[in-house]
Amino acid sequence: MRRTLKAGEIPSTLVECQHAAECAGCPHIAHDYALQLETKRARVRSAVAHYPSLELLYTQPVIPADPIVGYRGRAKLIVSPTGAIGLYGRTGHHEVIDIPGCRVLAPALAVVTARLRELIAAPPPEVKPLLLPYDPTKGGVLRAIDLREVHLPQASPLYKELGATEEDPAYVLITFVLQRERAVTREELREAGRAIRPLLPRVLGVAANFHDAEAPQILGPETILLDGVSHVPDQIGPTYHIAAFGSFVQAHRQQAARVHAILLREITSLEREAPTSDGSEGEPGPISITERKPMRLLDLYGGSGAIALALAHGGHRVLSVESFAPAAANARTAAEAQGLAGLMEVRTGDVSEVVAQLAAAGERFHAVVLNPPRRGISPTAREAIARLAAPLMIYVSCDPDTLARDLDHLTRLGYSSTELTPLDMIPLTEEVETIVALRRTPSPQPRVIYDDDGVLVVEKGPHEPVGPQQEYLGSLLARCGRIPGVAEVPHVVHALDPGTSGLCMLARDEEALARWGEALATTGRLIYVAAAKGVTPGKGAITRDLREGNRVYSARTRYRRLAVASGHSILRVIPDGGRTHQIRRHLAAIGHPVLGDERYGHVPTNRYFEEKHGLDRSFVHLVRIEITHPRTGVKLIIESTLPGDLRSALQRSTGPSVIRFLEQKHALGENRVSAVSPVQDEPVPSSRYYIPEEGEPVPPSIRVPMPISIRVPDLDDSPRTLRHPIVPTGDDD
């Protein structure tokens, strides 16, 4: 009998598995469980470490899973041409490892898989249309199986009918993934479905899904029911949701119930808190404490309602939003069946659209729960959610990188947290779930990199306009108002697109604006790091007229390729002048659009980078400003290092080596100011620069790094490569 863990106890366990050496399904199986949990915690820590805005976030120890074997309630298993059912091996060669002794499959799924192995080895003729393994050269149709375990609730008529018990309530839905062009007709498939269901123990429903030849994902978009039920109630904790072929379910039922309990605990903690005034003007105030029983909650990315049902069961009123219509319909059905329809409403739609409507209608919620897919929350959805101004936001994430990216943005949108709570949802793998509760906090002032002689150079975050714009909640200038001593709204010396991050020079007054604007135009260079689709020539200059309104301007952009990463180019880019979207338009014009550029970029590549690597904006960062100080004549080099979101996307797509290489070339900046003598190009004694007199007060929040007297590599020192032919001036897009 398995021993239940005591609260706080971390099992020190090694799981033995006969397939461990070959199967890639459990990459951490060789490690003691306590070490696995430490590794997962480190994974979360390293994701947030990319962002200075998150440096005070404490990462709690990972909540262990219980059990750590036999837990997996959903499994997609590949079928090999020889009939092996399992996962790809550790060699990376797409060879399928048969895993009859798999330790993590839920027992009901293991029983069904064992029976399938027997049937595939000697298939009765009537089930051959489903069971002949796909072989590219010989024939066959079956590519994979998708298994889903459900625990029937006692309230379900099926529970009694099937003789389920409290100890053993587990049944199965199975989907056969078939190669589309090899599949027989729908009617013949249904016949085969009817024939196979009685042969498979505990299977309540059989479906077919069609894999299209070129698709990278194993499951295709179309699933049809062949026999049995299309959906079935599935108990998680005290409530049940409705499981259906293909809809989302957490891999570990007990851990999912733990997440629900944590959410309820956080929400209940609001009742003990005094109502907070967010202090922001012009926004509707937070929801009043007198309204707090029952609380009004918003459940975003609701799936089939597992979280919303648990919250409604806890006595709260919940509005759940989900884009996949069948899942939303199942959430409604489950609420009605459990007498929760009065507390739970479900809307079908895209989160950013539905939430924008809710915010525009002045709807208010005590708390918003977010459980997005791996790619995280889209920038527009983050803006819309922040506009709701709920006192509490709880984010449940399965990807620490996209979580950290979103938390960094949410900090600027006025939400922050002090701790992260990771939880082990998929033991023995590298996956980790993280829960974070965010409260309303003022958006932080931007980091000041340089402050002298009437100008500030600050760091602008991604998804933030420089000045106020209607579709954005905040702006860089609004945040600058929090810098002590910057009472007046500063003047913008050079503009940056909302999607571009990096250095932004602001003048404290009109005189400084004229002085530094002139210096920038005559002596300055703005140097960007960008990632462009495909492999560009090593170096080039793009000259192409750009239209702005009714006028056409000539413009030139120079670039140098610094590295090739996963088939794409990391570039240093220097625009001569600054026309609207100049870098993005010019690189698109030569067939190498900026990665992530929604407007001029390549949609499939952008989608891939967003889904796979969390890149949700144009990969452009203003890394360095070189300018001659208009009063002292000293050449200043001001730098801002590559921000966390771009660093993380680069690391995920190429591993750490490209970043190391770029850092060695000094291409990613260092958050500092350096000064170089204009004559000898040698370090100048620091006394030549502004240094506060002894005792002179420097406002603590303006941490102005003093010019560092070092030799900063001249970016033009890079080895010469073939020049890219000048792009002839032509029509603008």
Ligand SMILES: C[S@@+](CC[C@H](N)C(=O)[O-])C[C@H]1O[C@@H](n2cnc3c(N)ncnc32)[C@H](O)[C@@H]1O
């Ligand atoms: C990780 S699942 C969470 C499901 C649910 N919260 C649960 O615990 O079972 C994410 C869900 O978000 C839905 N989804 C993805 N993008 C969406 C969007 N833009 N708007 C609304 N729902 C979305 C998916 O269909 C999926 O059901």
